[in-house]
Amino acid sequence: MGKICALCTSAAKGTVKTPQERVTFQTEWGIAGDAHAGRWHRQVSFLGLAEIEDFRRQGVQVEFGAFGENIVAAGIRFKDLPVGTRLQAGEVYFEITQIGKECHKDCAIRAQTGDCIMPREGVFGRVLHGGEVRTGDELRILQPGERLPLEAAVITASDKGSTGERVDESGAAVAEILTANGYNVVEKVILPDEQEQLAAKMTELAERGVALIATTGGTGFSPRDITPEATLAVCERLAPGIPEAMRALSLKITDRAMLSRAQAGICRRSLIVNLPGSKKAVTECLGFILPPLKHGIDILRGEAGECGR
Incomplete structure (x- = not known):
């Protein structure tokens, strides 16, 4: 069981995302209004709070959303979850589709620090069931055999x-x-x-x-x-x-x-x-x-x- 520490969105790709108190997830799309939402397999991005804090210990103060992540959660190491893992926050269900990615050339964090953790620690997924999520909501990993609501x-x-x-x-x-x-x-x-x-x-x-x-x-x-x-x-x-x-x-x-x-x-x-x-x-x-x-x-x-x- 994890806890959502931040929900971040941006209006354009290649820009730092901004934390929101609550967001609406749309099925097979992502967060309503987020630049990375769409009909593809990387509708939502996840990053663990522990990984961000490790990066901060290097002496670089980064805010939530700086790596382009949509969801920051404590208590879950997303990189250790296999592709196909399903997660739930309230009425919203996600499915992990990709572990890590290639960092784009104009990454602001990489330009500032010479490093970016998203390619190593970031995880991507799609939205299986939509709804509203708030900062502070629980995020849990579904057990095998658990189904979406009928x-x-x-x-x-x-x-x-x-x-x-x-x-x-x-x-x-x-x-x-x-x-x-x-x-x-x-x-x-x-x-x-x-x-x-x-x-x-x-x-x-x-x-x-x-x-x-x-x-x-x-x-x-x-x-x-x-x-x-x-x-x-x-x-x-x-x-x-x-x-x-x-x-x-x-x-x-x-x-x-x-x-x-x-x-x-x-x-x-x-x-x-x-x-x-x-x-x-x-x-x-x-x-x-x-x-x-x-x-x-x-x-x-x-x-x-x-x-x-």
């Missing part, structure tokens, strides 16, 4: 539901079924059939690292049915087998299932699935897909092997 969110797309003109029975049914199947439903929201609002909410939930984002409504032929378009705008990879399975199995119940335009796909480490807009239909569709869905989420999060038998 969270879900439900978005109901309904103009009338968003104004209180219609009771949201389908969203309530989705939340109830997911809870009964082991998901922690962290948010349930009703939004109008507006593509930008729906896409923005999906993006926000994916940045937080919510495992399953289930939408209900807006998948038909009405001019206001744009949930699939919002989903396609957000997803980085599609999972066509999920809506195909729902349509195929629903066709055994009603021939109107062929009119569903539902989509499913992946955004960061979240799975987004469009469900129908009626309580009966969402109950049937979740009954078809929930067991294999959990296996897909485990694979997406690196907690299970591939699907082949």
Whole structure:
């Protein structure tokens, strides 16, 4: 168990980072607003307090953030942790991806002292689950077999539901079924059939690292049915087998299932699935897909092997 001594960010690469009291980590990105955040394997950098203090004993007074580190923690020697190690601070989860790095040519500390500890002692990682972290929070190493939280969110797309003109029975049914199947439903929201609002909410939930984002409504032929378009705008990879399975199995119940335009796909480490807009239909569709869905989420999060038998 370690303790976070500093959280540091910078607006531009090649500059000294500045300590912050609290920061927001975004899944598969890094710290919001930090220059080194991005869709790569070195989203966050870690450095031990002991290593910084050893450097200070050489007679050079360096402040937190001077080496370009995002997180300074006491009680953990990061360099001794193998690649793949997972850490947790509050609701945020990290995975170590690289030990050390080559020091860039314009390193300010190297120019000042002739040495820089980041190439030897620095460790880099990615954000598996986002959230807010404060200076002083505990940082712990996950034990083998520990998993990320199994969270879900439900978005109901309904103009009338968003104004209180219609009771949201389908969203309530989705939340109830997911809870009964082991998901922690962290948010349930009703939004109008507006593509930008729906896409923005999906993006926000994916940045937080919510495992399953289930939408209900807006998948038909009405001019206001744009949930699939919002989903396609957000997803980085599609999972066509999920809506195909729902349509195929629903066709055994009603021939109107062929009119569903539902989509499913992946955004960061979240799975987004469009469900129908009626309580009966969402109950049937979740009954078809929930067991294999959990296996897909485990694979997406690196907690299970591939699907082949």
